[in-house]
Amino acid sequence: MVNTITVVGAGNVGATTAQRIAEKELARRVVLVDIVEGVPQGKGLDQWQSAPIENFDTRVIGTNGYAETAGSEIVIITAGIARKPGMSRDDLMNTNAGIVKGVAEQVARTSPNAILIVVSNPLDVMCYVAKKVSAFPRERVLGMAGVLDTARYRAFLADALDVSVRDIQAMVLGGHGDTMVPLVNYTTVSGIPVTQLMKRERLDEIVQRTRGGGAEIVSLLKTGSAYYAPSAAAVQMAEAIVGDQKRVLPCSVWLEGEYGHSGLFLGVPCKIGGRGLDSVIEVDLTPDEKAALAKSADAVREPMAALTF
Numbered sequence: 175m176v177n178t179i180t181v182v183g184a185g186n187v188g189a190t191t192a193q194r195i196a197e198k199e200l201a202r203r204v205v206l207v208d209i210v211e212g213v214p215q216g217k218g219l220d221q222w223q224s225a226p227i228e229n230f231d232t233r234v235i236g237t238n239g240y241a242e243t244a245g246s247e248i249v250i251i252t253a254g255i256a257r258k259p260g261m262s263r264d265d266l267m268n269t270n271a272g273i274v275k276g277v278a279e280q281v282a283r284t285s286p287n288a289i290l291i292v293v294s295n296p297l298d299v300m301c302y303v304a305k306k307v308s309a310f311p312r313e314r315v316l317g318m319a320g321v322l323d324t325a326r327y328r329a330f331l332a333d334a335l336d337v338s339v340r341d342i343q344a345m346v347l348g349g350h351g352d353t354m355v356p357l358v359n360y361t362t363v364s365g366i367p368v369t370q371l372m373k374r375e376r377l378d379e380i381v382q383r384t385r386g387g388g389a390e391i392v393s394l395l396k397t398g399s400a401y402y403a404p405s406a407a408a409v410q411m412a413e414a415i416v417g418d419q420k421r422v423l424p425c426s427v428w429l430e431g432e433y434g435h436s437g438l439f440l441g442v443p444c445k446i447g448g449r450g451l452d453s454v455i456e457v458d459l460t461p462d463e464k465a466a467l468a469k470s471a472d473a474v475r476e477p478m479a480a481l482t483f
């Protein structure tokens with residue numbers, strides 16, 4: 175357990191994240207920050223009132239400022255606007271870049287040793303904004319995308335094969351967008367290559383559905399985007415840090431030559447522990463997967479270059 179985990183943005187993703195952290199008692203206090211007056215306070219109070227029923231002692235505190243967040247060990251950034259039907263994650267870029275910039279400045283000032291977990295979209299570009307503005311080392315700026323994309327892929331596979339999700343191991347790499355790269359060759363069902371259990375065409379359909387997994391939910395919800403699985407994914411990363419678990423999870427991190435790329439955030443397999451990023455794990459990729467990852471990197475570099483802040 176750590177002392178304080180701050181969640182910035184008390185909307186759908188942020189509030190659900192705070193609740194999951196409290197229910198797991200990952201910290202003594204969860205501080206929920208939002209610009210809208212009353213909302214983080216109201217949601218925080220409501221969540222704290224669930225404590226006697228759910229049996230947790232983590233205090234949930236809502237605020238509009240950063241004084242209460244001082245010295246946080248982990249800060250999860252979910253502030254920003256969410257997608258509406260027909261919008262791509264990149265359409266959110268300039269609005270969310272301004273928001274994430276402001277948040278990162280405040281966090282760097284009040285919690286200079288925090289580990290940041292960025293959730294706001296477009297994810298890989300927002301990680302870059304957070305890193306640049308905070309000037310934190312790469313170990314302490316992690317983007318949540320791969321855990322979510324992999325969870326979607328695993329959920330679809332579990333349905334198609336009618337097996338427990340627990341038995342499906344997989345990794346989805348690349349940027350958090352349509353160019354993400356599910357590693358089919360490393361997908362197993364309790365060690366059995368998935369290619370032995372499913373026809374290639376069916377697998378390709380699942381890969382396609384995974385790529386559009388976020389958009390599928392946006393089109394169903396009509397207002398707003400996914401938050402149950404995104405919050406679960408962010409909390410799994412926080413849990414790996416709090417428990418120094420050395421979990422091997424796909425996260426968006428600042429690359430310094432790994433997989434042949436540098437100077438951008440991209441989803442790769444990482445070992446996550448108490449310091450944040452412990453190391454990037456490099457695995458062999460097929461020529462097709464390498465090409466797909468390069469395409470994904472281009473899809474992140476392009477909006478990065480267009481950033482105006």
Ligand code: APR
Nearest residue numbers: 183184185186187188208209252253254255256293294295
């Ligand atoms: N500081 C703090 N909170 C802010 C700021 C800011 N500068 N600007 C906006 N917010 C808050 C909003 O007031 C709102 O409560 O961020 C919250 C966003 O909540 P939602 O609109 O419900 O969006 P959500 O579904 O939570 O998604 C947030 O995460 O998954 C991504 O694409 C998604 O970028 C989006 C982000």
